[in-house]
Amino acid sequence: MEKKYWQSLEIYKEIKKNSASEKEAMPEFSIDGLDESEIKGKSSRRDFLKMMGFSVGAVALVSSCQMPVRKAIPLLNRPQELTPGVPNYYASTFYDGDEYCSILVKTRESRPIKIEGNDLSPVSQRGTTARVQASVLDLYDDARLKGPMKNGKQSSWKTIDQEIKARLDTLKTDDKEVILMTSTLISPTTRKLIGDFTAAYPNVKWIQYDSLPMSAMRKANETNFGRAVIPYYHFENADVMVGFNADFLGTWLMPVTFSKQFSKGRKIKDGQTKMSRLYQFETNLSLTGSNADYRYQIKPSEEAAVLLKLYNTLARKTGNTVYTAPSVKTDVNRVAKDLLKSKGKSLVVSGTNDVQIQLIVNAINTLLDNYGKTIDLNTPVNLKQGAESDMMQAMSSIQSGKAGGILFYNVNPVYDCVHQDNLKKAIQKLPLKVSFSPVMDETASLCDYVCPDNNYLESWDDAEPAKNFFSFVQPTIRPIFDTRQFQDSLLTWLNAGQSYSDYLENNWKENFFPKQKEFTSFDKFWFKCKQDGVYSFANEEKAQPAYKPARLKAAKPRKNGLELALYEKISMGTGKHANNPWLQEMPDPVSTATWDNYVTLSPAFAKAQGLKQEDVVKINGKLELPVLIQPGQTEGTLGIAVGYGRTEAGKVGKNVGKNVFGLMNTAFGTKNLLGTVVTLEKTSKTYPLALTQTHHVMEGRPIVRETVLGEFVKNPAAGNEEHEKFLKSENFSLYPEPKFDAIQWGISIDLNSCTGCSNCLISCQAENNVAVVGKEQ
Ligand code: SF4
Numbered sequence: 001m002e003k004k005y006w007q008s009l010e011i012y013k014e015i016k017k018n019s020a021s022e023k024e025a026m027p028e029f030s031i032d033g034l035d036e037s038e039i040k041g042k043s044s045r046r047d048f049l050k051m052m053g054f055s056v057g058a059v060a061l062v063s064s065c066q067m068p069v070r071k072a073i074p075l076l077n078r079p080q081e082l083t084p085g086v087p088n089y090y091a092s093t094f095y096d097g098d099e100y101c102s103i104l105v106k107t108r109e110s111r112p113i114k115i116e117g118n119d120l121s122p123v124s125q126r127g128t129t130a131r132v133q134a135s136v137l138d139l140y141d142d143a144r145l146k147g148p149m150k151n152g153k154q155s156s157w158k159t160i161d162q163e164i165k166a167r168l169d170t171l172k173t174d175d176k177e178v179i180l181m182t183s184t185l186i187s188p189t190t191r192k193l194i195g196d197f198t199a200a201y202p203n204v205k206w207i208q209y210d211s212l213p214m215s216a217m218r219k220a221n222e223t224n225f226g227r228a229v230i231p232y233y234h235f236e237n238a239d240v241m242v243g244f245n246a247d248f249l250g251t252w253l254m255p256v257t258f259s260k261q262f263s264k265g266r267k268i269k270d271g272q273t274k275m276s277r278l279y280q281f282e283t284n285l286s287l288t289g290s291n292a293d294y295r296y297q298i299k300p301s302e303e304a305a306v307l308l309k310l311y312n313t314l315a316r317k318t319g320n321t322v323y324t325a326p327s328v329k330t331d332v333n334r335v336a337k338d339l340l341k342s343k344g345k346s347l348v349v350s351g352t353n354d355v356q357i358q359l360i361v362n363a364i365n366t367l368l369d370n371y372g373k374t375i376d377l378n379t380p381v382n383l384k385q386g387a388e389s390d391m392m393q394a395m396s397s398i399q400s401g402k403a404g405g406i407l408f409y410n411v412n413p414v415y416d417c418v419h420q421d422n423l424k425k426a427i428q429k430l431p432l433k434v435s436f437s438p439v440m441d442e443t444a445s446l447c448d449y450v451c452p453d454n455n456y457l458e459s460w461d462d463a464e465p466a467k468n469f470f471s472f473v474q475p476t477i478r479p480i481f482d483t484r485q486f487q488d489s490l491l492t493w494l495n496a497g498q499s500y501s502d503y504l505e506n507n508w509k510e511n512f513f514p515k516q517k518e519f520t521s522f523d524k525f526w527f528k529c530k531q532d533g534v535y536s537f538a539n540e541e542k543a544q545p546a547y548k549p550a551r552l553k554a555a556k557p558r559k560n561g562l563e564l565a566l567y568e569k570i571s572m573g574t575g576k577h578a579n580n581p582w583l584q585e586m587p588d589p590v591s592t593a594t595w596d597n598y599v600t601l602s603p604a605f606a607k608a609q610g611l612k613q614e615d616v617v618k619i620n621g622k623l624e625l626p627v628l629i630q631p632g633q634t635e636g637t638l639g640i641a642v643g644y645g646r647t648e649a650g651k652v653g654k655n656v657g658k659n660v661f662g663l664m665n666t667a668f669g670t671k672n673l674l675g676t677v678v679t680l681e682k683t684s685k686t687y688p689l690a691l692t693q694t695h696h697v698m699e700g701r702p703i704v705r706e707t708v709l710g711e712f713v714k715n716p717a718a719g720n721e722e723h724e725k726f727l728k729s730e731n732f733s734l735y736p737e738p739k740f741d742a743i744q745w746g747i748s749i750d751l752n753s754c755t756g757c758s759n760c761l762i763s764c765q766a767e768n769n770v771a772v773v774g775k776e777q
Pocket of ligand 1: 749753754755756757758759760761
């Protein structure tokens with residue numbers, strides 16, 4: 001019998017009414033507790049048509065994002081490479097402090113208009129994400145600062161440079177600490193420049209700050225392998241993958257790379273008759289969970305215990321040390337059996353920033369002989385280098401008066417740090433506060449000086465996302481506004497007498513060119529680097545470091561209390577791109593909600609609390625958010641996305657949703673998205689959510705035709721019986737059979753390897769200039 005899929009609770013109810021069994025309609029998630037009114041959606045087909053239509057608001061929004069026309073000069077001397085109407089592509093790199101991607105920038109008449117993936121990159125492998133696709137719109141964002149600012153007012157670079165330089169010199173003479181707080185920097189040349197800067201100003205202390213750090217994994221690897229690194233994962237070499245609260249296809253670490261790797265094991269073509277299997281243990285329903293073959297719902301406090309149970313099950317079967325573990329009901333026998341069958345071809349990961357959890361994960365992967373096969377410690381990933389201890393030290397320096405100044409580059413801790421209010425109060429006392437933010441964000445608005453950085457499409461740089469894999473950032477347009485690259489600001493204050501593009505080229509000439517043997521001329525080497533956008537050096541180190549076991553332990557899962565699981569949305573991430581309307585309007589691939597964050601609750605829990613969709617609840621007695629009932633949410637937990645509640649972001653992103661960074665769990669010395677115990681109470685308010693859930697229904701036709709691998713191997717037409725029947729039937733038509741002589745275009749998507757990442761959605765929006773319609777529409 002054909003399986004019925006449901007896109008919304010409303011459709012589920014309809015299927016359930018007409019189905020012999022509930023299982024047929026709903027294989028996995030519980031929606032116990034829903035009544036008729038909760039299941040009935042509010043969107044109508046009319047709304048859908050409105051949603052797809054054009055709106056005056058969108059025109060205004062898009063037009064406000066146009067590049068300002070300054071001088072229109074006809075191309076009397078047209079550059080050789082420019083043909084009107086024919087695009088040029090330049091290789092570059094997207095890196096926003098969290099996410100990395102090697103890209104090609106499509107430009108038309110010298111304006112960047114579209115981002116594509118770079119197929120020469122061994123890291124991102126031609127992939128992109130929704131955020132990468134949408135980043136082209138940030139270039140034309142009217143919220144960008146048009147020039148340097150002093151005390152909230154427009155200033156000039158000359159004034160700002162003189163004053164900042166004088167203050168830096170005074171602080172150096174007074175031996176007062178100046179904190180340079182940056183995001184994780186993956187550019188070797190920028191790191192070198194910071195080295196020059198700190199050499200000239202020894203009182204400058206550089207720290208890297210990640211709003212969502214991964215320091216626990218680094219610490220665990222230091223304990224087990226003597227290296228504080230994040231390894232390079234190879235999901236493509238894994239027959240069996242197990243994820244614990246790691247949305248590696250959506251937001252965790254390197255989703256572009258992992259999605260590419262994952263899809264390789266899911267394709268059934270070119271004679272491949274095996275598919276990889278994915279087991280996902282998680283609290284919120286994530287994109288990765290929705291792609292899993294087997295999904296298990298666990299509370300944050302159960303994760304360590306379930307992992308230890310899995311480790312012990314494997315250890316018993318392989319004669320390894322077993323540790324005392326608290327009891328937990330989750331059955332791990334199936335996954336353990338599958339993992340043991342796939343030793344050396346499996347991979348277990350956890351996205352939880354907890355050292356104990358990462359130690360258990362390392363023990364399991366060691367037991368399964370996965371190092372050197374699906375996990376490579378010799379090619380460390382350079383993302384997420386921030387450590388919570390550095391931030392704590394910086395805070396204490398500021399509060400104690402040891403620090404006299406702070407410079408913020410590509411970070412916004414007043415918005416996304418756990419102790420935002422303390423930091424806000426503390427930095428106000430500092431005599432020198434400088435931000436390089438391109439917009440007046442929450443941190444920049446507290447600074448004396450804002451030296452707006454160029455957009456990445458106007459900049460030069462390099463990147464090394466993982467050891468020996470390099471890519472290059474090169475400008476595809478001159479700076480639209482009177483902005484200046486962060487690195488050029490540092491060079492100016494160093495009186496270096498050179499631009500950053502020269503500094504970058506010199507660094508490659510002196511330090512990288514001699515390491516390669518392919519080119520004898522630097523000019524040819526440098527041209528190739530810029531043309532391809534990537535360059536890799538061979539990794540000589542082959543043997544993986546030896547494993548040193550650590551004692552494994554897990555705390556007892558909580559019996560009481562409502563556990564919070566914060567998460568990143570694919571669209572909004574940590575909120576850096578909150579002013580990007582394409583991302584705000586992008587339906588979340590799991591909840592299909594746009595424009596807001598909300599509290600996800602399981603249907604049974606919501607019923608028990610007397611809560612309906614869109615009811616407003618209070619978290620910890622103060623934070624008000626609407627409820628979204630989410631099948632797949634673990635009982636006794638709630639999920640809320642970070643990245644919302646920006647108060648200084650621009651017209652689009654300001655005051656959309658609520659800021660929940662302050663609810664992160666810091667109980668174990670690390671910043672963790674999971675596990676804070678919160679209270680929840682109902683209010684009498686409601687708040688409308690904009691969901692696209694019932695849109696795009698197929699008017700009764702099946703959405704998906706499917707079969708299982710075994711049937712497909714026997715008969716490649718399996719699952720397509722309806723079509724076979726149709727071909728055999730006599731189909732009468734009043735009209736003559738149409739003849740198609742010209743080229744016909746179609747689009748096909750391999751649903752085995754499609755993860756639902758929504759990259760294509762934003763790509764289509766960019767390519768076809770689809771209007772943004774706003775939440776109301
Ligand atoms: S087809 Fe699927 S995997 Fe590909 S971009 Fe679209 S949603 Fe992502």
